[in-house]
Amino acid sequence: MFKLDFVTPEAKIVVDQDLAEITLPAERGELNILPGHSPLMTTLKPGTLTYRLANGETGRYAISWGYCQISDRGVSVLAENAVTADQVNVKADQDQLKQLETRLMTETLEDGDWEVVQSEMGRLKAELEIAAPSR
Numbered sequence: 001m002f003k004l005d006f007v008t009p010e011a012k013i014v015v016d017q018d019l020a021e022i023t024l025p026a027e028r029g030e031l032n033i034l035p036g037h038s039p040l041m042t043t044l045k046p047g048t049l050t051y052r053l054a055n056g057e058t059g060r061y062a063i064s065w066g067y068c069q070i071s072d073r074g075v076s077v078l079a080e081n082a083v084t085a086d087q088v089n090v091k092a093d094q095d096q097l098k099q100l101e102t103r104l105m106t107e108t109l110e111d112g113d114w115e116v117v118q119s120e121m122g123r124l125k126a127e128l129e130i131a132a133p134s135r
Contacts (some may be wrong), residue, residue: 003074018054046122062126
């Protein structure tokens with residue numbers, strides 16, 4: 001059976017569960033993984049990770065960067081952090097996002113600083129996206 005292991009340094013979110021489908025934000029674009037997918041290893045960027053287990057249970061998380069390995073056994077995801085909609089502080093995220101946008105418009109950033117700001121903005125946008133009410 002195709003298994004899912006999804007962990008952060010602080011939490012084991014899903015361990016050794018039968019997986020039906022997972023969608024995650026890979027560095028080169030969104031990946032939708034189903035059983036039988038070709039083996040692959042990729043880095044993850046900030047964005048939304050969703051999964052559906054074989055038992056029907058679903059999950060939706062905003063993640064920061066991380067790694068994903070797809071093998072014959074299943075999918076292993078290691079994310080720096082992962083939050084659910086009820087863990088998002090919308091007001092704080094909106095304020096921080098505005099500060100970072102202002103920083104991009106008013107400062108000249110070195111390449112490394114620019115990448116850090118872009119990554120943090122991606123994480124905040126993902127958190128705000130999962131916290132938004134469904135339409």
